[in-house]
Amino acid sequence: MKVFHNARFWHNSTFENDVKAILTHDGKIVALLTELPESTQDYDFVDLKGNYVYPGFIDTHTHSFEGGLYSLMIDLGGARSLQDVFDLIAEGKRDKGKFIFAWNFDELKIAEGRFPTRAELDSIVSDKNLVLRRIDGHSCLINSFACSNILSQTGNILSADEVFRGFDNDRAVHWFHNNIEPELILKAYHAASQIALKGGFSTIHTMVGDANMSIGHYSLLQEHLADFGVDFVLYPQSFNIEAALEVGAQRIGGCILADGSLGSYSAALYEPYRGHSINGNLYQTDAYWYDFITRAHQNNLQVGVHCIGDRAITQINNVYMALANSDFKDLRHQLIHCELTDDALINHIKASGAVPVMQPMFDRLWGGESGFYAKVLGQERAKHMNRFATMLSRGIKITGSSDWYITELNIVASLAAAMNHHNPAEALTAAQAIDIYTKNAAWLSHDEDVKGQLLPDMMADFTVMNYDLKKPGADNKVVATIKAGKLLYGNL
Ligand SMILES: [Zn+2]
Ligand SMILES: [Zn+2]
Structure with missing residues (x-):
């Protein structure tokens, strides 16, 4: 059994209470203690260093696949010239697989004020699929390698205009998302899980699927749910009711x-x-x-x-x-x-x-x-x-x-x-x-x-912060995130 102590605990909507410690076992809260128990070998004491303990926070709407995936890919947000863009892609492509996403591109911040040409992308990446996405996600440019793969796999003729917008943009981005390797999909969710824990969340709701008829990699994710630090609450983001029922959503x-x-x-x-x-x-x-x-x-x-x-x-x-x-x-x-x-x-x-x-x-x-x-x-x-x-x-x-x-x-x-x-x-x-x-x-x-609360029989999910939200100061931060009684982020 673990005893989490030396902290203020959020209980009955306040820190003004007499809870001195929380006793947990097997990932669940056993009791809220008003006195610290005698130390015996049954108890493993966890010192929370005078911080503030909230129930593990839950984010009820995220697109964790994209968030996690893009955190592993090439962020063009700092680019100020096309040369910067090319350098970032050349540098970033080395440790990537067959699919490369360069995102956060903003031509308004680029000295030349334009997208690269397809020929320019080809000169940097010619043997892997590359997509360069605009900052708002509403337009993109892909290299010739990806163009010919999309054409041969889907028969879709994409527009003659090199910069895709509207329907072509959606089709191209969906093709990338739907074709990346399972290994990279899971890597994206592991990255998302780490980012969530660091952000103070122990549970996040996540949208899976292309928002049309495909529920995407829902089953793959479902099979691996136990491998992640956070709990993912899954949504088949789709109009396909039969597919959602089939996977037990x-x-x-x-x-x-x-x-x-x-x-x-x-x-x-x-x-x-x-x-x-x-x-x-x-x-x-x-x-x-x-x-x-x-x-x-x-x-x-x-x-x-x-x-x-x-x-x-x-x-x-x-x-x-x-x-x-x-x-x-x-x-x-x-x-x-x-x-x-x-x-x-x-x-x-x-x-x-x-x-x-x-x-x-x-x-x-x-x-x-x-x-x-x-x-x-x-x-x-x-x-x-x-x-x-x-x-x-x-x-x-x-x-x-x-x-x-x-x-x-x-x-x-x-x-x-x-x-x-x-x-x-x-x-x-x-x-x-x-x-x-x-x-x-x-x-x-x-x-x-x-x-959602610090109460007996609930999960021992805690977000430990260095401040009382009622009196926020300057250096507010998440000190640690504890999921089912285990420290998954932070140092205590
Ligand atoms: Zn929305
Ligand atoms: Zn959304």
């Missing part, structure tokens, strides 16, 4: 799209974008969603759908509402992102029982009077973005997440973002911010009896 969806993004003016709004006449796109009809979500619901699958604009959120929530009224089941269907909501829509979400799976870092990056949201939506509507506090106050159980690799996988930054919302009316208290990454997050995957 409990849920389906993820960033399967009801609408697009604000940056590309494709998030579906009721009112037009500021200074434009367009108001975004619904990617599917009401009937399509009604059919898909109903079939998933009938098969007891929890559903998650990406919806950013108020029109898209309404479209998906209407289906959840209809099912709640006609065939209620405690499946906890998800509105992923759920960014733009007025009071009436929040009331509808409360009525449907849907769960907004939200990203505090989005407000950190794009909120504020001169921020990106205000630019594309105008000041008034920007105040209706990411309404964490209002939703919680109406009794809606929102959960916290990063959408990593879109934002960083880091609990310190995520909690600070939730508590320092640009709109003070939507800022969370320390206890609320912790809840959306612990209790509420555990509840989302029906794990509220085993995770």
Whole structure:
């Protein structure tokens, strides 16, 4: 048995309690102790050095495959000239396999102000598949070796334009993702697991699949779940209900799209974008969603759908509402992102029982009077973005997440973002911010009896930090991440 002691423990939503130590056995919490036990040979004492212990944090929405994979690949974010790009790729290609991803390319930061040509890529990598992806993921360039492989394997003729956008961009990137070796896929998840532990998470929800009909490497990952440090909660990110049922999934969806993004003016709004006449796109009809979500619901699958604009959120929530009224089941269907909501829509979400799976870092990056949201939506509507506090106050159980690799996988930054919302009316208290990454997050995957709190019979998952969130200071950090009683990150 282990005794974790010399720390403050987050219990009953406060550090002001008389818990002096936590006794664990076989990866589970046995008891919260108000006194340190006598040392005997039965006890293995773990000194937490006066730090602060939170329940292991849970991120409820990540794209860990891409996040992990790209952490192993070539980051072009620092390149300022095409020569920099070529040097980074030449240097980075050496320890890579048959598939090389160079990402984070931004032609606006490059002196020449343009993408490389295919011939230039070929002169650096001619015998391996190379894709160079733009920073936003919406365009890419591939070398001739990859072009001819895609043509011979799929028969797809790709556009004559060397820089792929739209459909060609999706097809090319999917081909890369679908063809990399199993060994590299698992390596990507191991890297993701390490990054999560370092970021203070012991559990992360992860989207697997191409968001169309393929559930990708779901089975491969499922077979290896026990090998990773963190717990992965898997989502077959697909419209393929049969495939999800076949692998025994409990849920389906993820960033399967009801609408697009604000940056590309494709998030579906009721009112037009500021200074434009367009108001975004619904990617599917009401009937399509009604059919898909109903079939998933009938098969007891929890559903998650990406919806950013108020029109898209309404479209998906209407289906959840209809099912709640006609065939209620405690499946906890998800509105992923759920960014733009007025009071009436929040009331509808409360009525449907849907769960907004939200990203505090989005407000950190794009909120504020001169921020990106205000630019594309105008000041008034920007105040209706990411309404964490209002939703919680109406009794809606929102959960916290990063959408990593879109934002960083880091609990310190995520909690600070939730508590320092640009709109003070939507800022969370320390206890609320912790809840959306612990209790509420555990509840989302029906794990509220085993995770999310420091209580007997729960997993001994702890995130050890050097600060009390109620009094954050400058040098806040994750000191250690403990999963099932084992130290998996940090030094104690
Ligand atoms: Zn996502
Ligand atoms: Zn999304």
